[in-house]
Amino acid sequence: MKKLTGAQIVIESLIAEGVDTIFGYPGGAILPTYDALLDSKIRHVLVRHEQGATHMAEGYARVTGRPGVVLVTSGPGATNTVTGLADAYMDSVPLVVITGQVPTTMIGNDAFQEADVVGITRPCTKHNYLVKDVKDIARIIKEAFFIAANGRPGPVLIDLPKDVQQAQHTFKYPDHVEIRGYKPTIKGNPRQIERAVDAIEQSEKPLFYVGGGVQWSGASPELTQLVRGLGIPVCETLMGLGSFPASDPLCLGMLGMHGSYATNTAVCNTDCLIAVGARFDDRVTGRIADFAPKAKSIIHLDIDPSSISKNVPVDIPIVGDIKPVLADMLEVVRSRESLGKRRETWSKWHQEILKWQKEKPLYERRNGDGNGHISAVSVIEELHNLTKGDCIVATDVGQHQMWVAQLFPFERPRSLLTSGGLGTMGYGLPAGIGAKFAAPERRVVVVSGDGSIQMNIQELATAVQYNIDLKVVIMNNHFLGMVRQWQEKFYQERYSYSAMSVPDFVTLAKAYNAKGFRIEKPSELAATMKQAFATPGPVLIDVIIPKEEAVMPMIPPGGSMSEMLFA
């Protein structure tokens, strides 16, 4: 049998896994693999910073549901991926990150561009490997893709010393994996599913609380059928937005810190909370003791047993992959005619929530702030007008992110790409680029802030090099807006180092050979946005908004519904 180099085995293994795109950056310790890559049909996207590569791979993974692949060199190349790995770990994004390493003979000698990458990334990966022998490469890559994509998804890192890439071995890609310590539970316990349906049937005010797990499991169709079949309202976490169509009146939008009055009041009043692929994050629960205080039963569907009863004690846990669990639940629901009698009670409960929505809607005033400034809210609305909602939106982190989450109605899963758990500024632009590589036919919009966009602005060069058709809306208030908002509300308006001078984004776009637009008046908003969106290629749109506009309502961190701020 013909022998291949370790580097060739890496590339052949990736091809065997169906990898079509790699986001990466070459350097000394990974050059053998880059050399082998040149002869392959895999498309390589040259980024400008390795952090950008990880976020692009995240965007790619979120849109396709398949692991995103990153290839970087040792030392600084590898350490630059750490933020992206931590981000992917928090939000359960499947990645396979391959890092070059100094030759095995030099490991531990403080060699040039050496870092203990397996040690550094241990707490922010689902699993990681240091490959010490060329004969292990194929098996480890097979395992890495399996671990990244199965069970609760997450990032896996493979550290690959240079001499292992250069060594030779025969290549045979394994057809299955056998990891005795890793066997995720897929099917839910039928007895528990019966118990859950019993609890729902006995409830007066049931409420679904759905998270990112629904999207990763591809369970939106099952969820939608179940919710509509039962007529029970749904609230979503930031990662869950799009799991259930926003246009359906049963959809109450986002809950938690910046959830609406009606949605959070529903959580406060439900007697049966059905958590689906969500993890009771502190931005959702606020003060634990006051979360869903009237819930007689909390049902929790999750693939990760460690998510169950971690923050909030759960009455009926169901461990399994959301899609088959919801399908089984649908069967039980269909076979139980007595559930039909509950519809009227639940419909009254839904009407009660709709009444709260009318009493206190999100943002009453929507056209400018009355002082000739553009309202942030109107920017999101205009974005929706222009796209008719048919686009993928990638955001950064901060006020603009929450405005998108509150106001942009997501009809389909895998449409919002955002950094939820880690809250990584600089995520949006590269994630948007990754999304475009994953789904070239879809429109991709990045919504960012003047602070966030500067954290990975260099990836604009990547977008230009590959002529990515990407519209980047910068909601520019010359401030770290969310920091400013917290300082205003909780630190007596002491604005400690949150004001920021920003570059001229239009000129900057031009310097990168991209197009730039600036919008300063409400009267220009619609027309200039339209013009910018009609301009092909990467486009920056700098929208000047007032610094005083805040994301409302807001439950202070660690607070409860009774402390909700409205202005």
Added chain:
Amino acid sequence: MRSHTISVLVENEFGVLARVAGLFSGRGYNIESLTVNEDPIDPTVSRIVLVTSGDDQVLEQVNKQLNKLVSVIKIIDFKDVDTIDRELVMVRVAVDDRTRSEFDSIVSAFRGRVVDIGPRSITVELTGDSEKIKGFINLLRPLGIKEIVRSGKIAMARSVQLNGGVRRSKEIA
């Protein structure tokens, strides 16, 4: 807060102990005692016996988080299980003619074993559960302990449980 013994079977490969220890430090759990050994029957497996402390919710999370590690094959949780547990201690005690008889009577009462004798000191080894080891050390202390080394705890479920019936400890696959 209560102490709690867990036996963890892991893949016998480099870095596994760091994964387990890192999980404890990263999530703010305590390790009170730790022993690690290659399994004498299956060398592809190592056994980590550790003692941790916390309330029931913390202990449940410790188990679940350990189980999430890909390198962890099986967890044997000794919660609510009758166990035989042992530690080993070696104590070097200053002994002279005046204290020799007291030393001998303590060692024989505890069934300790003298393993080294020097001109002015004697070294004794003892195995037993934590309480026995503690009592032994307390009695030797007035004689003058020159050096002491104590192992972590190892544990096994008893084949017959006090609450009746033959039962294996609770295994989390």
